[in-house]
Amino acid sequence: MNLASMRAAVAPLFTSWLKSDSNQISLASFLLFGFFAALVIYYYRVATQSSRPLPKLRRIAGLDAIDESIGRATEMGRPVVFNPGMSSFSAPTYGALAVLSYVAKQTARYDVRLIGCFRYPEVLAVAQSTIQACYVEEGKPDAFRTDDMRYLSGDQFGFASGCVGIVQRERAAAHHMFGSLAAEALLLAEAGAAAGAIQIAGQTNNLQTPFLVAACDYCLMVEELYVASAYLTQDRLRTGMLAAQDIIKVILIALILSGTLFVTFGSTLIGDLLILY
Amino acid sequence: MRRTVPLTISFVAGMIMVIDGWLKIGFINNFATRYLMPSVTISVGWAAGLGALNLIRLHSRNIAQKRLNYQYSFVLLGFFFLMLTCGVFLQGNTTAPFYQFFYSSFQVNLSAAVYSLNSFYLVSACYRTFRARSWESTALLVVACFTMIGSVPMGAAMWGGFPVIQNWIVKVINDAAIRGLSIGVTLGTLSQCVRNLVGIERGHLQAGE
Numbered sequence: 001m002n003l004a005s006m007r008a009a010v011a012p013l014f015t016s017w018l019k020s021d022s023n024q025i026s027l028a029s030f031l032l033f034g035f036f037a038a039l040v041i042y043y044y045r046v047a048t049q050s051s052r053p054l055p056k057l058r059r060i061a062g063l064d065a066i067d068e069s070i071g072r073a074t075e076m077g078r079p080v081v082f083n084p085g086m087s088s089f090s091a092p093t094y095g096a097l098a099v100l101s102y103v104a105k106q107t108a109r110y111d112v113r114l115i116g117c118f119r120y121p122e123v124l125a126v127a128q129s130t131i132q133a134c135y136v137e138e139g140k141p142d143a144f145r146t147d148d149m150r151y152l153s154g155d156q157f158g159f160a161s162g163c164v165g166i167v168q169r170e171r172a173a174a175h176h177m178f179g180s181l182a183a184e185a186l187l188l189a190e191a192g193a194a195a196g197a198i199q200i201a202g203q204t205n206n207l208q209t210p211f212l213v214a215a216c217d218y219c220l221m222v223e224e225l226y227v228a229s230a231y232l233t234q235d236r237l238r239t240g241m242l243a244a245q246d247i248i249k250v251i252l253i254a255l256i257l258s259g260t261l262f263v264t265f266g267s268t269l270i271g272d273l274l275i276l277y
Numbered sequence: 278m279r280r281t282v283p284l285t286i287s288f289v290a291g292m293i294m295v296i297d298g299w300l301k302i303g304f305i306n307n308f309a310t311r312y313l314m315p316s317v318t319i320s321v322g323w324a325a326g327l328g329a330l331n332l333i334r335l336h337s338r339n340i341a342q343k344r345l346n347y348q349y350s351f352v353l354l355g356f357f358f359l360m361l362t363c364g365v366f367l368q369g370n371t372t373a374p375f376y377q378f379f380y381s382s383f384q385v386n387l388s389a390a391v392y393s394l395n396s397f398y399l400v401s402a403c404y405r406t407f408r409a410r411s412w413e414s415t416a417l418l419v420v421a422c423f424t425m426i427g428s429v430p431m432g433a434a435m436w437g438g439f440p441v442i443q444n445w446i447v448k449v450i451n452d453a454a455i456r457g458l459s460i461g462v463t464l465g466t467l468s469q470c471v472r473n474l475v476g477i478e479r480g481h482l483q484a485g486e
Contacts, residue, residue, distance in 0.1 A: 016301070017300060017301050017302075018299060018300065018301065019298070019299055019300065019301055026299065029299075030299050033295075033299075033467075036467065036471070037471070040471055040475070044475075044477075088321070091465070091466040091469040091470055091473075092466075092469075094469055094473055094478060094480070094481055095469055097480050097481040098478060098480030098481070099480075100480070101480040101481075102480075118328075120324070120328070121324040121325055121326075121327040121328025121329075121331065122320070122321060122324035122327070124327065124328065124331060125324060125327050126481055127481075130480070130481060130482070146334075147335055147338060149331070150331070150335060151327075151328040151331040151332055154325075154328070155384065155388060156388070157387070157388040157391035157392055158384070158387070158388065158391075160391060161387075161391045169345075169346070183392065183395065186395055186398050186399060186402060187391065187394060187395060187398060189398075189402070190398040190401060190402060193401075193402075193405070204462045204465070204466070206455050206458050206459060206462070209458070211399075211402065213406075214402040214403065214405070214406040215398075215402040215405070215406075221458070221461075222458045222461055222462045222465070223458075223461035223462055223464065223465030225465070226465035226466070226468055226469045227465075229478060229480055237477045238472065238477060238478070241468050241471065241472050241477060242468070244468070245464050245465065245467075245468040248464055248467075249460070249461070249464055252460055252464070
């Protein structure tokens with residue numbers, strides 16, 4: 001049975017309720033999402049029962065180095081600069097805000113100045129309230145400085161040059177770049193290196209990863225950004241989500257390997273099943 | 278309450294968008310397209326005002342308290358209000374010649390100048406990185422040498438094998454690694470979205486663990 005006849009056979013089952021897209025991967029992605037949602041529920045139940053074991057998180061040097069960089073800033077009496085990326089609210093920005101909440105707690109605890117650089121005002125507003133809450137939680141509401149939460153520019157390179165200026169003028173001891181970065185990544189990282197800051201980067205843009213690996217002291221490899229909140233807080237619910245994510249990853253790897261084998265032996269069955277509807 | 282309301286709004290709005298992405302349910306598709314998506318534009322528009330306020334407050338304080346380099350705050354606020362006036366009040370708004378003059382003559386050129394610094398920073402980053410201090414950095418150095426030599430005409434002139442090796446490194450090893458990373462990113466993004474949707478991820482709401 002060829003692809004066209006398979007599509008014709010299954011289409012009536014889904015046409016009335018499932019949207020189709022130009023790549024015809026609607027069914028495959030819907031099933032994968034459904035399975036992922038089921039895994040999330042399962043691991044939620046596992047995580048809420050403290051007697052049941054969860055996978056251990058491996059050590060991530062870049063995240064361990066956050067404490068080290070804040071410690072260095074404490075000793076040097078210089079600020080920590082935090083950059084939550086170039087995008088508005090997106091998954092990488094939420095990942096960055098989770099790290100920011102940890103960094104803010106630590107800076108509040110050790111009386112280190114924290115400077116935030118923002119490209120989007122909506123991110124600024126949320127980050128500001130997060131940081132303020134962290135300072136209150138640590139019992140130091142007066143240490144929070146509104147003037148250190150800075151909206152720089154909506155323009156990509158306007159923002160980058162503003163951030164470069166802050167890192168160098170304030171002689172940052174630590175420069176944290178998390179979230180989504182683009183062509184300005186290298187500019188920011190080199191500015192931090194010139195200022196002698198410990199630099200930790202965690203972002204999801206594959207194209208920028210080599211630059212950050214080259215220019216930063218520690219670089220989280222893409223998805224490690226999303227692991228950060230679970231790793232830093234050692235929260236069972238978040239760790240459970242990572243376990244669900246890894247199971248999906250194993251399934252995808254199995255699909256890729258079996259698809260490769262099938263194609264090697266002249267069959268396109270796996271690929272055809274994925275683009276059925 | 279401080280967390281429950283935002284989490285509830287996030288869950289309801291997120292589920293509507295998830296359902297709208299896959300399923301054909303008339304009133305939900307209609308609600309998402311007509312109301313939910315435009316509401317993002319409206320809320321972002323309001324937030325832009327917050328950015329402007331932050332900028333004005335910070336730089337006004339710089340000037341009032343004569344902080345270090347406060348002169349630059351004058352320049353920033355001057356151009357901010359100039360562009361605001363041109364963009365909002367002049368005929369044609371952002372297409373007005375006066376606005377276009379400032380945009381094309383200042384912002385575009387300054388952005389291009391900052392972007393062009395990347396090439397210099399690239400050299401300095403390479404200089405620091407390509408040092409054979411460990412097994413990993415030596416491997417990076419060797420691969421980088423082959424890739425750079427194979428990419429320039431002089432490399433092909435020296436030995437025909439350089440471009441072939443460069444092409445193999447980029448098309449086979451690099452592509453495979455990038456695809457692996459892309460799958461990880463996609464799953465990580467999905468996981469982050471689900472965590473936000475069901476309220477497990479609360480770092481952005483406030484510190485509270």
